[in-house]
Amino acid sequence: MNRFQLGGKGTVVTYTIIHDAPAQFELQKPYVMGIIEMDEGVRLTSQLIDVKPEDVKIGMKVQATFRKLGQEGEAGVIHYGYKFRPQV
């Protein structure tokens, strides 16, 4: 195991547009998920946002951004984390 300090930038390796979603993501569908290869060489799975699903391409350059991922029920703990959007 190696530790990597990530700069937040990477490239889309593959992606999907999710139409059948878990209950927690119901309001977001359809949404785009991708596998991103970070510039440091490691890969992550994350949502791709601020882009139309039809504009997502393999090879697209993206950068991480801080977002709400979900929450545990109406009054539960809110989960924060990263999503990726096109590099500007």
Add this chain to the structure above:
Amino acid sequence: MRDVAVIGVGETEFGELWDRSFRDLGIEAGLKAIQDAKLRSEDIDAVYIGNMSAGKFIDQEHVSALVADYSGLADMHLPTVRVEGGGACGAIALLQARLAIASGMHDIVVVGGAEKMTDVGDVQAAEILSSTADQEWESVFGATFAGLYAMIARRHMHEFGTTREHMAAVAVKNHKNGALNPEAQFQKEITLEAVLNAPWVAEPLGLFDCAPLSDGAAAVVLCEAQKARKFTDLPIRIAGSGQASDFLALHDRRDLTTLDATVIAGKRAFHEAKLGPKDVQVAEVHDNFTISEILAIEDLRFIDKGKGGPATQEGLTALNGKISVNTSGGLKARGQPVGATGVAQAVEIVRQLRGEAGKRQVVGARRGLTHTLGGTGATAVVHIFERGD
């Protein structure tokens, strides 16, 4: 190691069986296999059960003892083992039962696989299936099980030119086979257009690229090979078995379009059997999604890498093609009660090798293979079977 053979098989019908409980299904499959082997209850040394998630699907854990109890074996006080390994649990149970006999510890073991999936709603069932992926690195971000396989499919299309029509050809073929299987969930052919026009689940996978949610159970009886002759004139020998694991999360794998666990499990099984892909006439592979069958036939080296789609479209994997793949209808058409999968695949191969597969019989089948996946390929199991005559 002692040689091990299958001497009995049984399975329930697969489908949305509203009037059947987990117990009913397990009993029916187990008793059919025991009757097929012509065993008495005192012949049985142990019971192994493949079950993925009874705790979540029906709020019942400890299904190992339950199945023995409801099969009328409680007063035999047999050792019972429940195996979990995502979708591969039934195939792992078979492997562990084989080892228990090979080691000399037991002579006769009943291996069952069962799942009751339709007591929960579709969305919840899909979430339970997704729990075999990496919850902390995949699911929490919104990646569904179908979504992860869709990303494999998208990459396979990108690297090899695989098309939606290639993937759809898997579904069309497996429904055609399922139409010949009286125990299949969908005994109905479907057209290429129907597959291509189905609603999206996770692009590029539509509804008919996905195996269904199902209830069902299957069982086989394993016996030490010498002793097997006392029960049957045609024991089906397990010639080789291989199991392998890989990174739990898809994104950590070496290659997104090859399941290394399948490659390695296949190599281990073929090595033990001293056989190669050309020696096998019939295979049941894990087609939980259409892309999965394309990967399996490539990674097991039945078809060259990248050519799985065109090979399916050309009929190389059709009934009595170059290699007959998923003659039962596969997970796609026979159905996918997860825990039963690996065992049901073995049931189909045994029927094929005995020449008891009816309208879907592969002519001259002497050796067959099962391939079962857990998660998105973090586990793979391969068994190779051959006629014992």
